[in-house]
Amino acid sequence: MKKYRLSVTEEIGGYIVVEAKNEKKAEKIAEELLDEYGCQDLFYNHNLTKYQGDQTHGDREVFGCEEIK
DSSP states (O other): OOEEEEEEEEEEEEEOOOOOSSHHHHHHHHHHHHHHHHHHHHHHOGGGGGGOOEEEEEEEEEEEEEEEO
16 A cells, blocks of 8 residues: 655635624734634534634645655
């Protein structure tokens, strides 16, 4: 059996809802949530439903394959 290393990518995006005093603070909260959880958890983790995550688009691709030893 041979081994292969593959280049893969996944992009997902959508919306979350946060409470903040202004737009700048809302963006900071969103950046912190992304750093801590990532989109996957914000959209699908049942413990994070308070952010009303809604995935609206996504794309996956395998774009490289090379045999390794």
